[in-house]
Amino acid sequence: MFSYDELTSPERELWNAFPEGRAVDLRADVPGEDRVDDRVAEGGRWGPQRTIRAAVITALMLGAHDGRQPGAVPCLRLAGARITGSVDLAGAQLAYALWLEECWFEDAVNLLGATTQTLVFKGCHVPGxxxxxxxxxGNFDLARSIVESGAPSHFHHRITALSLTNARVTGGVILNKAELNAPGGWALAAGGLIMEGGFFCRPGFVARGEVRLPGAQLPGGLYMNGARLEEPSPRGLALNLENSVASTVMLSDGFVANGTVSLRGARVSAGLSFAGAVLNGPPDGNGPSLTAALMQAVDFDLALAAPPAGTVDLQGAQVSYLHDGEHSWPGVVELDGFVYGSIKTAETGAGREARGRRNTVAHRVAWIRRSPGYNPQPYEQLASWYRKSGHDDEARRVLLAKQRHRRHTLPPAARAWGHLLDATVGYGYRPWLAGVWLLALTLLGTLSFGGHSPRPVQQGEGAPFQPLVYTLDLLIPIGGLGQRTAWYWPDGTLQWLAYLLIALGWVLTTALVAGVTRALQKN
Structure with missing residues (x-):
């Protein structure tokens, strides 16, 4: 315990102001804010008139001088101080708010396991x-502060700038314009964090090292609009939101991640936005830019400012509304199991509409083809969306593209058969092709048979030979027009042509019937 006589002049000023919650401002009273010796980064050079021992702050926060005044609430408010020693409040039950502004800390701040009121470190420089x-x-406010990495955290073996692991905050966490520096380590370790307010890292926020929020509960949302994440952990992760739960996640409006953004298993009850973001992926180029496997979100906006440098993994993800644009997709996209209710593109306007829906289908099929290997589900999902939108023709084009992609995975004989089905009936999704082929074969047969005379099966019986009717009789597998049974070709090319027309007639007529049936059923 301190005696009053042991306190320095600025410490006595703080001691006397604490019971009334008055602010003590030790900043130099000089015009302008650009003096080198008044910058927080230069706080280590501040003299005795701006120095407060950490032990004094600790004593006040632990109730050494409550001295409550009627109508006043005790609070430690300090600005412009050089704080020497370590502020160690681990495990403490703190009944007072701590409000520090533009203070320079010699050592890290330890609040491990403490219960406290609002904490404000605004514009401060803290070594962890x-x-x-x-x-x-209440709130945990670190706006404009610089927090450097210190020794490994009590919870983690890796160097950490700010640890909020398993913490609980009833208000908001505010990191607007803050810098968290732990290059190659963990800039923020907040796994299991439980929030009641929002988590704000808005423009000017910079993290050097991985920002970790796995399993965090963020009902007030995560807002990192315009934030910049650099120098990720050795795993290449810049932002880890795996298995987190949030109402809103805004990684937009100039958000830059020089490392992988992981949303694996995350659940976002409202909007997840990357609109205007840049996802550069790990600096060494080995790793995805975005991995969101098994992620769930209502509104997913991936209208990026530039194409991602690495892959995008959406395997097993589920979203109600997908928004994308011309820069959304890299060269490799993992889409197997990705389910969406609708797609909206940011590339609207007369220019795109003029290209028509057919080009849109081609664009979407090319999107699916960016997935490595063949998986039928992305095609089925896209076709299902087109059908639900009332665009049956587009759905059939997608399913035709699926069959063509699948064909590449088949053995040679099956591939040859696939090429035949594609050319003749479009795998059944272009039934009109069967009609075209039937007309062409009818013309071929009529011209071929018209220049020759077949032999009657029985002399003097049956209808006269008609090349057109005979050809149709060969091509139509059901029923009969009386020509095929009354006339025959003894041998030669025309006999084999007749056999070929019979075989093709079965295939083409079946495909034509199937296509008409599918059209009538609105499939």
């Missing part, structure tokens, strides 16, 4: 904050 398992009844 350990707040794992901390309960904050």
């Amino acid at each position: 904050i350990e707040a794992g398992a901390t309960r904050v009844e």
